[in-house]
Amino acid sequence: MRCPALLIAAPASGQGKTSVTAALARWHARQGRRVRVFKCGPDFLDPQWLERASGHPVDNLDLWMNGEADVRARLARAAQQADLILIEGVMGLYDGEPSAAELAQRLGIPVLAVVDAGAMAGTFGALVHGLRHYRPGLPWAGVLANRVAGTGHAQMLQAALRDGDGPWWGALPRDEGFALPQRHLGLTQTGELPDALVRLDRLADALEGTSLGQLDGSEWQRWAVALEVPAELPVVEPWLAGRRVAVARDAAFSFIYPANVETLQALGAEVVFFSPLADEPLPDADALWLPGGYPELHADTLAAAGRTRASVQRHVQAGRPVWAECGGMLALLEGLTLADGRRVPMWGLLPGEAVMRARLVALGPHAWATPWGELRGHTFHYSETQTALAPAAHTTPARAHGRPEAIWRHGPVRASYFHAWFASAPQAAAQLFLPLPQEGPASVMAQETAA
Structure with a gap:
């Protein structure tokens, strides 16, 4: 089974991975597409926002916690029902053992890098180049800049990219109205915010102004990935039958x-x-x-x-x-x-x-x-x-x-x-x-x- 899939990653936590993943999910869901979203690593809070954006429950993918067969099975089942799959990374692209980069490489899922470029210009290019080439053979989809000051700033960022480190998929503006509120364990729960969907719609509207937001469903086929259910999945016996x-x-x-x-x-x-x-x-x-x-x-x-x-x-x-x-x-x-x-x-x-x-x-x-x-x-x-x-x-x-x-x-x-x-x-x-x-x-x- 082939289905378009992207892994949205970043250089570190706090760069806007959840916001961009949720914006993509919400934008495509508003177009009537069936979107399935996953979250790398253990997490209970980001998935609440991703579920609200996509309209579907969000499973976690972790090569150590789940095991590779379980990860592959969940993605394959999603591919049978979805028009596209989005996976939000965890921490920085290469952080953790196993990292989001390892998941992307092992399953052949292209990485979209989200970089908070609010306080940089030329260094943006160096950072993207490092993300792109630090692990040889990493599937790559391109880069999206986040928290950008304006058109001139976006042009400087795009010019800083070296050949082969794109494509450049545009920039999201710096806007406090896009922020997803946080507390000590992570993001605030969506059920506590009556305007949660309004916030997600604002993000989706902003994404629509980027090159990434202009791609139609057929153009996402460039990121189609073969996803099959593994044969070695364990059989679950009904040990709790009747309980x-x-x-x-x-x-x-x-x-x-x-x-x-x-x-x-x-x-x-x-x-x-x-x-x-x-x-x-x-x-x-x-x-x-x-x-x-x-x-x-x-x-x-x-x-x-x-x-x-x-x-x-x-x-x-x-x-x-x-x-x-x-x-x-x-x-x-x-x-x-x-x-x-x-x-x-x-x-x-x-x-x-x-x-x-x-x-x-x-x-x-x-x-x-x-x-x-x-x-x-x-x-x-x-x-x-x-x-x-x-x-x-x-x-x-x-x-x-x-x-x-x-x-x-x-x-x-x-x-x-x-x-x-x-x-x-x-x-x-x-x-x-x-x-x-x-x-x-x-x-x-x-x-x-x-x-």
Whole structure:
């Protein structure tokens, strides 16, 4: 299957990758084209903007976390339904192991470089030349300048390009009205901004004034890539057949990979959602997933969610499994101390306290070795947790400078800062939602620690 595809990358974070990718997605969607967008690396916030722009859920692509076969399969399935595919890179083009450049080269996807040229002229050419040639054989689509002062500035930037480093696809102007607002974990969630679509339309309108925005659907065929479903994809058995998994989902619990929900359904589970912020009771379910998000921004509301807390407590007392990731774990603790020093009592279903820090505490890819396979994912948090519980297991950081993340068990509750990518080890993911044996030396978690 062949489908036009571009990977939108940059020299560094903050250059405008998300804005340009969202603008492209929104512009093509407004033309009636079917656009599928992906995000390189672990990320929950950029995909919200890309989903709003394209009208379709956004999956993550990471050669380490997903595995190459999973990456290829997701792209191939998208190619069967889409008129074009857009992939937003992560950090700088060559940052990370594996980097966005490696993904582009391994899959043959052309790279469109987005460069914040607001404070440069001739150096723009040197920077683009380095991006283009640093890795021999990198598929290349050209360059788009961002945050440009005007027509004269754009002409200087275009003149700075060497032969072979283009094509030049134009320039987006410097305009604060295009900015996507941010906070400590990244972009602000789209659901919190009533003008989110208006912002995206402004970006798409600006893109229409560039050479890139003038290309029609047929002209995008220059970037057509062969994408086929790999033959070696693992078969997912229905280990959760007949089980109902409740998932918290609202502005406080929004860090949910769409692929994780799909994996639960592929495992045979029925997935139902509820909102703790709306004080909705936990639906009747065999297992509960409390994903990450922003509980620190909604701590008072969560503390006052008496119906939700009572229903989760009944679920725990009945011995039904709970998997709490990062922000979901914070909600279960006895208290959360916010950045301003104020302590807010939380649900008290997991011993311990968490404290928000001004700086990032941990970031990076992690793996959890279990008897059912290596569950991969990542960690990214600004809080620290103190608890008397002894860790039942630890993750292993994929990078030398990382530190393990504890996985705690308290009755039927398992909790960690670790965000799991369920498709990396479906049988291991299924265990998170199956009843645990009684705690003790022969428990499942003891086996996981040994593993």
